[in-house]
Amino acid sequence: MANYIYVTKDETLKKSIEKYSDSEVIGVDIETMGKDPLCPRKGEIRLLQIAVEKSPVMIVDWTKISDEGKQVVKEFLERPTVKVFHNAKFDLKFLFNEGINLQEYIFDTYLAAGVLTLGRKNPKLSLESLVEKHLKIKLDKEEQKSNWARDPLTDEQLKYAAIDASVLLPLRQKLTAELENSDLKETAKLEFETIPAIVQMELNGVGVDKEKLALLKENLQQEKEACLDSLRAHFPQDINFNSPNQLLQALGEKGIKITSTKHEELSQIAPRYEEVSLILKHKEIEKQLQFAKKIPECVDVSTSKIYSNYFQLGAATGRLSCTDFNLQQVPNRREFRDCFVPDKGNVLVVADYSQMQIRIAAEISKDYEMIEAYQRGDDLHKLTASLISGKSVDEVTKEMRTAAKALNFGMLFGMGAAGLVKYAWSSYNVKLTEQEASEFIEKFFKKYSGLKHWQKKEGRKKTKESRTLGNRRRLFDEEARYTQLVNNPIQGSESDILKKVLSFLPTIFNGTSAKIIACVHDEIIIECEEAEAEKIAVMLQVAMEKVGEKYLKEVPVVAEAIITTSWAEK
DNA sequence: TCCGTGCTCCC
């Protein structure tokens, strides 16, 4: 189907590549081999395929050409022509390890299709599915699993490699047209421009202090044993405390009737039953122990770093998700965060936005009171606390502020009174009656009536899609729920802003020691040389605020950056 | 071995 030329010699490479140099758009793909062909630290490139219009695909055998030949390819790829990949992140990581650093002019068919289908249950974003859907071509992916280290490669392998690259250009055309139709070109562009930052982040990894972690695990294991000893006095039978079923039954036999063993429910009756307190303690330790065991398993022994995997469109709202290891769910306790550290001589710059979601809600809803409050530089949590208590801002206690915080965030999700009671208790240890919650909500919306009106207007829409400030679209399989319509523009806009910041960082930090190492929704973590930290902290904070203000016209944006020797703030 | 359920960690 697709013609190709198989290049194994420098001379052929130089001659052939000239013919491809007029093209303004090229399709690029690689095949990898080695210990772990999917991991850029353990695998290596075997083939690099380049596809252009109306010419055979050029297949470069990376193991056969010299460093000089690779230099020719590097110069060719680093020219300002559009490079079309499918899941560019993968290829860019391998290419970066070969000294080829592609930062611009990237089109990713995987992300483009993802942007078009964001929110859908089964988006089917594999090259195979996309090619079948958009080009009506059936790809045979059998060779993908073949041995790419063999020599010589078979004709089938070369043909497979050629076809994979050859479909990229026509696929891009179809996807571009769809992006245009759906008014999603800007969103797709943002996604493409975010790739280099994600590539850097994944390649850099996050340092882990294994000794500290081992100590933490040791302590937790001892605590668990002690806890189990106490529990056995209450439960002589052989019971697995990790089994909700067994737990429910054992408690039932003691006359403790509950419908679920979740923390929320157990904590209600814990003051009355010592065994319930112990079960809660056990749950807490067990959860932490899970992390303390899991983290070291994910650390690369040769570098003492964790290399996580980020999905740019992991969440329906546009947020990143993170796996293997999921850095976005590390317990927010000093003992754990202290285990994430920079290399010797380096420090971390940890930056996050201040109350970004509420600011976005204020901007989108045009709520007068909120906008005014932020423009004055007020503490919105305190302000809300004063509002619901009827006291002046100066009289607001820490506890009142915490309760107001729950209210402020809860209202962004479109919570009702019952929801707020649960949320305030489980997240902030604030005990409310449903009556109190109702009154708070009423007072809240009386004050912030602009937000209320926006929520009613937005949430009542009978629609299957929702857009963000960056015009990102989220699709719903069914008609969207009120709470989703109220929340998606806020969470989604926040992710637009974060991605915009990420997209600038490789350029901004070019020539400095700064390395992006992690990103947790409204937080960016940079590792850099200690001597540069002050400068980099300012650069990052300014970038975050500047970008934020491009999206938020009326509400000021505040970002904070601190310099620290571990993820736990000092 | 796979997968749904229940639960808990994060923002």
Place this chain on the structure above:
DNA sequence: CAAGGGAGCACGGAG
């Protein structure tokens, strides 16, 4: 009227 978005563990039943 209205709890948003994730990942991942252990369990326990199905295959």
